[in-house]
Amino acid sequence: MATSLTKRTSSTEHRDPHSAPRSRGLYISPATVKLNHIYEQNRQRQQKKDGVKAPEPTATPLAKGKPRLLLMGQRRSGKSSISSVVFHKLPPNETLYLESTARIQKDSLNSFMDFQVWDFPGQIDIFDNPNFTFDMDAIFGEVGALIWVIDAQDDYLEAVSKLNATILHLQRSYPHILIEVFIHKVDGLSDDYKLDIQRDVTIRIQDELSDQGVENASISFYLTSIYNHSIFEAFSKVIQKLIPRLGQLEALLTSLCRTCRFDKAYLFDVNTKIYIATDSSPEDVASYEICSDYVDVIIDFTEVYGSWQRSPGWRAKLEQPPWPKRLEDQIGCDLAESGMILSDAQRPIILREVDRFLALVAIMHEGSYDKMPLINMNVDEVVKGLTEFFEITKPKETRVAGKDSIQGQMEQLALGS
Amino acid sequence: MENYLSQQRAHVFSNVGVLIYVFDIESRDVDRDLFTYSNIVSALFQFSRDAKIFVLIHKMDLIQPQQREAMFDARVNIIRRKTFEAFALIRKQNRELGGQDTSGVSEADVEPQAFATSIWDQSLYKAWASIIHDLVPNLSVIETQLAALGAAIEAEEILLFERTSFLVVSKWTSETAARENPFGDRFERLSNVLKAWKHTCSKYTGTPRNSEQFTDFEYKAGANFSVFVTKFTTNTYIQVVLPPGEARFNAAKLNVAIARSWFKFLDGPSAPVATGSAVTGSSGDYAA
Ligand SMILES: Nc1nc2c(ncn2[C@@H]2O[C@H](COP(=O)(O)OP(=O)(O)OP(=O)(O)O)[C@@H](O)[C@H]2O)c(=O)[nH]1
Ligand SMILES: Nc1nc2c(ncn2[C@@H]2O[C@H](COP(=O)(O)OP(=O)(O)OP(=O)(O)O)[C@@H](O)[C@H]2O)c(=O)[nH]1
Ligand SMILES: [Mg+2]
Numbered sequence: 001m002a003t004s005l006t007k008r009t010s011s012t013e014h015r016d017p018h019s020a021p022r023s024r025g026l027y028i029s030p031a032t033v034k035l036n037h038i039y040e041q042n043r044q045r046q047q048k049k050d051g052v053k054a055p056e057p058t059a060t061p062l063a064k065g066k067p068r069l070l071l072m073g074q075r076r077s078g079k080s081s082i083s084s085v086v087f088h089k090l091p092p093n094e095t096l097y098l099e100s101t102a103r104i105q106k107d108s109l110n111s112f113m114d115f116q117v118w119d120f121p122g123q124i125d126i127f128d129n130p131n132f133t134f135d136m137d138a139i140f141g142e143v144g145a146l147i148w149v150i151d152a153q154d155d156y157l158e159a160v161s162k163l164n165a166t167i168l169h170l171q172r173s174y175p176h177i178l179i180e181v182f183i184h185k186v187d188g189l190s191d192d193y194k195l196d197i198q199r200d201v202t203i204r205i206q207d208e209l210s211d212q213g214v215e216n217a218s219i220s221f222y223l224t225s226i227y228n229h230s231i232f233e234a235f236s237k238v239i240q241k242l243i244p245r246l247g248q249l250e251a252l253l254t255s256l257c258r259t260c261r262f263d264k265a266y267l268f269d270v271n272t273k274i275y276i277a278t279d280s281s282p283e284d285v286a287s288y289e290i291c292s293d294y295v296d297v298i299i300d301f302t303e304v305y306g307s308w309q310r311s312p313g314w315r316a317k318l319e320q321p322p323w324p325k326r327l328e329d330q331i332g333c334d335l336a337e338s339g340m341i342l343s344d345a346q347r348p349i350i351l352r353e354v355d356r357f358l359a360l361v362a363i364m365h366e367g368s369y370d371k372m373p374l375i376n377m378n379v380d381e382v383v384k385g386l387t388e389f390f391e392i393t394k395p396k397e398t399r400v401a402g403k404d405s406i407q408g409q410m411e412q413l414a415l416g417s
Numbered sequence: 418m419e420n421y422l423s424q425q426r427a428h429v430f431s432n433v434g435v436l437i438y439v440f441d442i443e444s445r446d447v448d449r450d451l452f453t454y455s456n457i458v459s460a461l462f463q464f465s466r467d468a469k470i471f472v473l474i475h476k477m478d479l480i481q482p483q484q485r486e487a488m489f490d491a492r493v494n495i496i497r498r499k500t501f502e503a504f505a506l507i508r509k510q511n512r513e514l515g516g517q518d519t520s521g522v523s524e525a526d527v528e529p530q531a532f533a534t535s536i537w538d539q540s541l542y543k544a545w546a547s548i549i550h551d552l553v554p555n556l557s558v559i560e561t562q563l564a565a566l567g568a569a570i571e572a573e574e575i576l577l578f579e580r581t582s583f584l585v586v587s588k589w590t591s592e593t594a595a596r597e598n599p600f601g602d603r604f605e606r607l608s609n610v611l612k613a614w615k616h617t618c619s620k621y622t623g624t625p626r627n628s629e630q631f632t633d634f635e636y637k638a639g640a641n642f643s644v645f646v647t648k649f650t651t652n653t654y655i656q657v658v659l660p661p662g663e664a665r666f667n668a669a670k671l672n673v674a675i676a677r678s679w680f681k682f683l684d685g686p687s688a689p690v691a692t693g694s695a696v697t698g699s700s701g702d703y704a705a
Pocket of ligand 1: 073074075076077078079080081082095096097098099100101102120121122123184185186187224225226227
């Protein structure tokens, strides 16, 4: 019932130059429930339900802990900028003021899945450091993915050879690590040039690795920039590789799109605007952009009108005639729901909150506005399905206890802000 | 610029309602900027003694965040002083030479209203909204009617946006919400949000930025609040913020549709911003 969208903390406004400098602290929802708790709970619940059958083993051995994303690459390649923009909502142009990173910056992120992001200093070579021996297990032991950032606007040969050396180091002891290469700062480069660079980097890495006898390293490449949605898309795809049973989520969204005539549906992590799943229709940057911006709109409205406490008499007044009912019974849905009609073709876009971290956003075919009631029903069903997927069930008791829990949340909120 | 000040002086500076003067905070020649400014406001005091002066200290994004406030304050202080100096001089001249009568005008009337702005954040919305607010005719009528509508539907807040710029033309906030909502900057913030959203839509649909991009927006935030934004009159969108509840929401939508006719006069022929205002400055123009 208490949810991140409808009850957001007022994270400091970042567009206003007069506001105090934003704290570097992580944005954490007031209702934060660590996901490994949930995972644990769910596993136990699941085990009770299924008797001896343990939950499906996951593709990688990582899902049990907190998957860790390592950001590595040359100095000034943009690692800290990426982590600040994606995880701390820093406006891209303010990354100009970031200082070079001197030691590993560890962030942990509470969301539908807890993960850690480690931002490495580009100036330090962890494999070959005269002053200090790094504990490799502590760094790479629980890693989900290594994100290697290459500055595409700079000479990238050294970055490529460093990456090769890193892959060779890791192949021996940590072969399961996903290697994700972000060819970064591609804003301002022509499309042709971007593809040329991507081809060149790919070939250089694969050739050298096969010269060294490494054939099966899993390496993916992305063209990214903090000045547009590409960095969020790239992160989305990396994170998706770490989600257990992603296929089921995708199937759920695909069937929703088919029944409701959606063009595209995304399941968003609201705080980061990373999408953790989409339907199986072809990728479409434009749809991602508009859906992601829609989440932003909702977040802004939620902060402005929903992140502060109403006066004590507020509820009592609202429960009087002409609507003498408990507020909970006056509303249609206790989760955030929103829709908008785009003028060009009467095309609706909808958003539905799934739980405190996730929201479903979908954009529809032209002219499907008149089918809204039917669509709402179907969306309700899918949201239920998603909730079950994440096994964050909301038993009836919470509803009765709702008043207290909301008050509790609000007090927390007031204290926190 | 020189031309405006010499041959065309009377022509340009007569019947000015508003002067918007833009300073580049990173200008290499601040003295020259101030000198030009003094000349401009002198001409203004000479020919349009009732004009309002708005000063935008622009490109603030180029200044380190911690230094912005101090830089802004320092610059505004100098500008204020220059304004008063120019005013005193014109007044003296008028007294001696018998020019336009400035006796009824005090320093407080000519004091420029200053804003720190940048095209990279919401600051321009705040500045422009204040400027527009000063220019809208029949403002008090609009405000009274919004208040009547707000009270009738038990809204928390109603905003009226200009259709293309999404600047807040007028607003009404219930007494409690006005007391309790901690977001003092929410009007410019929402302008910025909706304007940015319009650009997103235009990119998606491939239609021109300034054409209509959306008609209806609804958001029900559980047992927290509800809001809708909808096309209102030809030139405006209305945003209504309500306490939660389906019935309340539906009733409000109906009432807003009915109230549309009260506001028809907003579609009168004169576009408010275009009349009697001049934008000038040392650098930095923008499309808000
Ligand atoms: N044009 C462009 N510049 C970027 C982008 N991402 C980062 N930058 C710029 O790159 C510069 C260096 O960024 P950082 O994030 O500090 O680089 P880093 O990799 O963390 O550097 P170290 O901490 O020294 O290892 C900053 O001036 C950023 O503004 C991008 O996508 N496009
Ligand atoms: N950093 C920054 N640059 C800005 C801002 N506003 C405008 N600029 C830049 O300033 C430069 C000049 O802008 P213009 O709008 O052409 O300036 P202007 O006042 O119309 O100039 P004239 O027509 O010569 O009087 C352009 O390169 C803009 O991109 C701002 O808020 N921040
Ligand atoms: Mg760094």
